[in-house]
Amino acid sequence: MTVHTTVGIIGGGPAGLLLARMLHNAGIDSVVLESRGRDYVEQRQRAGILEQGTVDALRACGAGDRLDREGIVHAGIELRYDRRSHRIDFPSLTGGRSVTVYAQTEVVKDLIALQLREGGPLLFEAPVHAVEGAGTDRPVIRYTHEGREHTLGCDWVAGCDGFHGVAKHAVPDGVRTVFERAYPYSWLGVLADAPPSSDELIYAHSERGFALFSMRSPAVSRLYLQVPNGTDPADWPDERIWDELEARSAVDRDWTLHRGPITAKSVLPMRSHVTEPMRHGRVLLAGDAAHIVPPTGAKGLNLAAADVIVLAQAFDHLKRTGSTELLDAYSATCLRRVWRAEHFSGFMTTTLHTDPGQSPFDSRLQISQLDRIATSPHAAAELAENYAGLPVV
The missing domain is CATH 3.50.50.60 (FAD/NAD(P)-binding domain)
Incomplete structure (x- = not known):
């Protein structure tokens, strides 16, 4: 050696x-x-x-x-909140970058x-x-x-x-x-043998908590739910996970959540x-x-x-x-x-998650911020530029 x-x-x-x-x-x-x-x-x-x-x-x-x-x-992500959805298009906002x-x-x-x-x-x-x-x-x-x-x-x-x-x-x-900084919530992350329910990632804010729809391949979904700190994954059977994902991502348009066998569960502190x-x-x-x-x-x-x-x-x-x-x-x-x-x-994190005991005032501030991103090209570009990645130096 x-x-x-x-x-x-x-x-x-x-x-x-x-x-x-x-x-x-x-x-x-x-x-x-x-x-x-x-x-x-x-x-x-x-x-x-x-x-x-x-x-x-x-x-x-x-x-x-x-x-x-x-x-x-x-080439983008979808934000969901208040039963609405808005897509952030990375290339048009960042000069052609993607993830x-x-x-x-x-x-x-x-x-x-x-x-x-x-x-x-x-x-x-x-x-x-x-x-x-x-x-x-x-x-x-x-x-x-x-x-x-x-x-x-x-x-x-x-x-x-x-x-x-x-x-x-x-x-x-x-x-x-x-x-x-410590956050008062964690993520329950799961892998599922189910095709992704969207072509791009979905970041969903709701009164029930945050949800994220991602993927590992065209046949495997990677999904996350906001849960309390100290959550035991065993307390979340598959059907409860799928039902909660569906409830937190609800929008006023046709959309189908693809369900399938969940192959792994873990809790990630924030x-x-x-x-x-x-x-x-x-x-x-x-x-x-x-x-x-x-x-x-x-x-x-x-x-x-x-x-x-x-x-x-x-x-x-x-x-x-x-x-x-x-x-x-x-x-x-x-x-x-x-x-x-x-x-x-x-x-x-703070815009999309719901704190335990969060006041209605704070909830309305979150919706206002998400509305700003959805209606202002400047606010959307700020999010897109940071998400797609700033220059290394």
């Missing part, structure tokens, strides 16, 4: 794998350490909406073949296959215990693999190991500032979280290790991709010029986009 590498990458999710691939293409060596097994990583259900910038990055690094064959391009439905599981499978075939070491079931020496020019990662303790020396460490990972703890408490700075010494944080957004704005995976695009460019600049200028600016560069995404995700 390699005992020294230029970039030690903690986390074999989409952020870590995309970074490893871009570094490989730039001629920069790396080692990826993932605490879970390959099967678990490839089946971990998360995001499914890719911004154009994320799609372009996957294509550029050689991971676009299956994405281009199987990904479903969406692509392609599940995180498939992105990860494609990147793993490339890394194992062409890239540097990718170790599964290799949990990291500590990152030491962040403030030195030779940080060290300590991890376990195949029952033995190992040490990996690095020039740099990229922490892509998520919200519960160890990398962010390399940033001392006295240096790190945490900003966060939070906003940002850790500043995203760099300490030779340790750089990316993706969920540095920030969390509620999923309403479809920003999580795309923010992670934007982070590692900036990071890969900075490493390439260092290799070509010997200058750490872009690495020194990494945190500030990423945080500008992170906070914009936090604002947009929070806006989508």
